[in-house]
Amino acid sequence: xxxxQFLFREGEEAVSAPTVALSAFAEDTNATAVxxxxxxxxxxLIPHLDRLSLVEVTFPAxxxxxxxxxxxxxxxxxxxxxxxxxxxxxxxxxxxxxxxxFDAIAPNAPLDLAQAETALKVWPQVYQATVVDGRKPIWALxxxx
Amino acid sequence: MKIITGNDLKSGAVTWWNxxxxxxxxxxxxxxxxxxxxxxxxxxxxxxxxxxxxxxxxQTADGIRPAHIKERIRALGPTVRLDLSLDPTATPDKVL
Amino acid sequence: xxxYDHYDQAMVDARVAEFRDQTRRRIEGTLSExxxxxxxxxxxxxxxxxxxxxxxxxxxxTLSGSQMKMLGDIxxxxxxxxxHFTTRQNIQYNWIKLEDTPDILADLASVEMHAIQxxxxxxxxxxxxxxxxxxxxxxxxxxxxxxxxxxxxxxxPEFLALPRKFKICVIASDTDRAAMRLHxxxxxxxxxxxxxxxAAFYVGGGMGRTPIIAPLVKAFVPLDELITYSEACLRxxxxxxxxxxxxxARIKILVHELGLEExxxxxEEEFAHLQxxxxxxxxxxxxxxxxxxxxxxxxxxxxxxxxxxxxxxAAWVKNNTAAHKTPGYAIVNISLKPVKVLADGTKEAGIxxxxxxxxxxxxxxxxxxxxxxxxxxxxxxxxVLPHVRKADLFTVWEKLVAAELAExxxxxxxxxxxxxxxxxCTLANARSIPVAQKIAERMADKAEEIGELKLKISGCxxxxxxxxxxxxGILGVDRKGLENxxxxxxxxxxxxxxLGKIIGPGxxxxxxxxxxxxxxxVYLANKEGxxxxxxxxxxxxxxxxxxxIYG
Numbered sequence: 158x159x160x161x162q163f164l165f166r167e168g169e170e171a172v173s174a175p176t177v178a179l180s181a182f183a184e185d186t187n188a189t190a191v192x193x194x195x196x197x198x199x200x201x202l203i204p205h206l207d208r209l210s211l212v213e214v215t216f217p218a219x220x221x222x223x224x225x226x227x228x229x230x231x232x233x234x235x236x237x238x239x240x241x242x243x244x245x246x247x248x249x250x251x252x253x254x255x256x257x258x259f260d261a262i263a264p265n266a267p268l269d270l271a272q273a274e275t276a277l278k279v280w281p282q283v284y285q286a287t288v289v290d291g292r293k294p295i296w297a298l299x300x301x302x
Numbered sequence: 303m304k305i306i307t308g309n310d311l312k313s314g315a316v317t318w319w320n321x322x323x324x325x326x327x328x329x330x331x332x333x334x335x336x337x338x339x340x341x342x343x344x345x346x347x348x349x350x351x352x353x354x355x356x357x358x359x360x361q362t363a364d365g366i367r368p369a370h371i372k373e374r375i376r377a378l379g380p381t382v383r384l385d386l387s388l389d390p391t392a393t394p395d396k397v398l
Numbered sequence: 399x400x401x402y403d404h405y406d407q408a409m410v411d412a413r414v415a416e417f418r419d420q421t422r423r424r425i426e427g428t429l430s431e432x433x434x435x436x437x438x439x440x441x442x443x444x445x446x447x448x449x450x451x452x453x454x455x456x457x458x459x460t461l462s463g464s465q466m467k468m469l470g471d472i473x474x475x476x477x478x479x480x481x482h483f484t485t486r487q488n489i490q491y492n493w494i495k496l497e498d499t500p501d502i503l504a505d506l507a508s509v510e511m512h513a514i515q516x517x518x519x520x521x522x523x524x525x526x527x528x529x530x531x532x533x534x535x536x537x538x539x540x541x542x543x544x545x546x547x548x549x550x551x552x553x554x555p556e557f558l559a560l561p562r563k564f565k566i567c568v569i570a571s572d573t574d575r576a577a578m579r580l581h582x583x584x585x586x587x588x589x590x591x592x593x594x595x596x597a598a599f600y601v602g603g604g605m606g607r608t609p610i611i612a613p614l615v616k617a618f619v620p621l622d623e624l625i626t627y628s629e630a631c632l633r634x635x636x637x638x639x640x641x642x643x644x645x646x647a648r649i650k651i652l653v654h655e656l657g658l659e660e661x662x663x664x665x666e667e668e669f670a671h672l673q674x675x676x677x678x679x680x681x682x683x684x685x686x687x688x689x690x691x692x693x694x695x696x697x698x699x700x701x702x703x704x705x706x707x708x709x710x711x712a713a714w715v716k717n718n719t720a721a722h723k724t725p726g727y728a729i730v731n732i733s734l735k736p737v738k739v740l741a742d743g744t745k746e747a748g749i750x751x752x753x754x755x756x757x758x759x760x761x762x763x764x765x766x767x768x769x770x771x772x773x774x775x776x777x778x779x780x781x782v783l784p785h786v787r788k789a790d791l792f793t794v795w796e797k798l799v800a801a802e803l804a805e806x807x808x809x810x811x812x813x814x815x816x817x818x819x820x821x822x823c824t825l826a827n828a829r830s831i832p833v834a835q836k837i838a839e840r841m842a843d844k845a846e847e848i849g850e851l852k853l854k855i856s857g858c859x860x861x862x863x864x865x866x867x868x869x870x871g872i873l874g875v876d877r878k879g880l881e882n883x884x885x886x887x888x889x890x891x892x893x894x895x896x897l898g899k900i901i902g903p904g905x906x907x908x909x910x911x912x913x914x915x916x917x918x919x920v921y922l923a924n925k926e927g928x929x930x931x932x933x934x935x936x937x938x939x940x941x942x943x944x945x946x947i948y949g
Contacts, residue, residue, distance in 0.1 A: 223641075279415070295406075349425065371820065375829075380822055394832070
């Protein structure tokens with residue numbers, strides 16, 4: 158299990174609770190941390206959000222973007238705990254992960270910090286309201302919304 | 303013969319391994335036999351080439367002729383724009 | 399024409415800086431080719447047979463004179479003096495250097511252009527009707543909706559690693575000039591019974607190895623839910639589109655496997671959820687965008703009279719111009735499918751869609767002087783000057799003649815769509831361009847008699863040359879190391895979209911030219927009244943063609 162290299166949760170440390178697979182989660186009523194694989198339905202967690210402190214969304218291959226939808230779905234449903242992206246993650250994905258609601262990144266191989274910093278600052282503004290990133294889209298800025 | 307081709311990383315130009323370095327001319331290609339894999343690994347690691355691979359070719363009176371039409375087009379240029387070919391003698395027939 | 403504000407400019411500039419940094423990391427070695435490849439693809443940069451190839455976006459096919467001029471300058475400065483206009487209304491350059499690409503993108507950004515998402519598994523450049531804003535048969539100009547979608551789809555963080563590429567097209571007339579139903583999402587702007595404007599969504603069309611005509615998924619999406627509904631369509635696809643087999647990864651397969659009803663149900667569910675989130679730009683944003691597409695200052699009271707005493711000019715007017723919504727104006731099509739007659743009478747056809755840097759600049763100048771500074775790129779690989787005064791047509795034609803751009807063959811058998819094929823493309827199995835040239839040369843003298851005949855050639859099953867949608871389609875395949883060409887008949891894009899059927903065993907290069915000629919002879923022998931090739935084929939069926947070609 159890779160370590161969390163980036164954590165965007167003010168004043169917090171990465172959650173260390175042991176994670177269980179989504180398939181085991183419903184049965185295991187003590188579990189507070191869960192892992193979702195790309196093919197699994199993030200919405201299955203919605204009834205249990207209040208007992209979760211960590212959801213880890215895996216990216217076995219960086220070309221598989223299902224985890225981006227999983228993250229937004231959880232945030233849209235009101236999940237406020239740590240949302241961790243793990244796996245085959247490169248610096249060029251960081252800002253997109255962040256925009257979809259991830260606030261912890263655990264890449265298989267640690268990323269270069271200077272490169273990561275550049276990548277996170279690439280976009281001066283954003284075109285879409287993902288809602289979950291707290292950023293005002295350009296259309297809102299244009300119309301003073 | 304087995305020859306190695308790829309594209310120059312920075313320029314994208316089609317290149318051929320001459321046994322010691324990359325050449326733009328297919329006729330410089332060297333028969334690399336079983337050594338190809340090691341050359342490809344080293345050259346890609348050194349970022350002198352992108353997407354290198356081994357192809358079959360034969361030595362003919364006209365020079366080295368890759369076995370597959372795709373590689374002959376790579377070697378000589380688009381058959382519809384042979385004015386852009388590096389080989390002034392290139393003709394569609396020579397490519398085909 | 400849409401003009402960037404400081405936000406749009408900052409986004410494109412940011413993209414240039416990002417790609418400059420990524421390119422530097424690739425050349426320095428901290429970014430592997432495996433990781434770099436999707437990044438360069440999402441900036442339009444492929445590694446093709448001879449070099450890198452850069453595909454530049456022409457959003458909804460519309461561009462200004464200065465943008466067009468820049469395309470010509472890039473051809474000369476960074477490429478080998480020409481560019482290739484594509485079936486996605488874009489332009490691509492065949493001889494690009496990786497190390498030059500950030501500078502090219504910066505040059506493009508200086509005229510509000512880019513290569514964003516012109517490749518890769520993401521939402522691609524949005525295409526549209528090339529006659530938008532100029533034709534009388536449209537409900538409304540579709541381009542503001544396309545621009546709204548362009549901004550929404552640019553760098554959408556959730557949809558940058560889709561199962562496969564995703565193509566959207568927007569039209570607003572019943573005459574479909576953009577092959578709308580052969581897109582992943584085809585949108586037709588429509589009016590409902592209450593007289594309100596909205597969007598009909600056709601989802602899951604496409605060509606490639608499994609051609610499917612998109613079914614209607616939702617007949618009316620209100621304009622203030624356009625983005626929200628699109629987002630729902632994409633989210634369902636991103637989550638459930640197949641990722642186990644890239645040949646089954648397009649949304650058409652998902653819609654097909656789930657069934658239209660189940661796919662729509664899932665989209666509706668997602669749509670209902672997303673409607674609660676406030677992700678839709680306000681209508682004021684659409685209104686802001688619309689102001690850029692207001693009609694130019696047409697002169698009024700112009701005459702529609704034309705002096706057609708010059709027969710070559712008359713032929714060009716008849717074939718290459720279309721009715722404009724404003725009296726005294728015409729839509730001009732510039733054919734990029736020349737067939738030159740040499741001194742000895744032999745013919746020499748050009749490469750479909752290619753134009754030299756000089757020709758591109760000449761078209762840019764013509765647009766500035768005669769077409770309110772606007773041009774369009776068509777999916778048939780031609781160029782349009784959308785608003786030319788009829789009084790200027792003769793002058794425009796003379797200048798086009800001088801630039802070898804006045805071939806009067808729009809929608810004729812010599813106006814062939816052809817992908818780059820094996821002459822340029824690593825995916826191709828056979829060459830397309832030489833086949834197009836041979837057919838054009840053989841058939842040029844008959845083109846007028848044959849009339850409308852859309853011939854489309856792809857050099858592989860990916861169907862970039864739209865062979866499924868050709869009245870006559872040709873598909874190049876590899877048969878035991880040799881180029882082989884299959885003949886399809888009866889395809890059509892447009893309001894009466896249909897897919898071509900393979901007639902029988904394939905041919906070699908000369909064989910396919912002969913087979914096409916025979917097919918036209920069957921048509922001419924059987925045609926009734928004003929029937930087009932396609933109409934005759936639909937009436938008499940495949941058999942007479944089969945007999946003539948294989949008999």
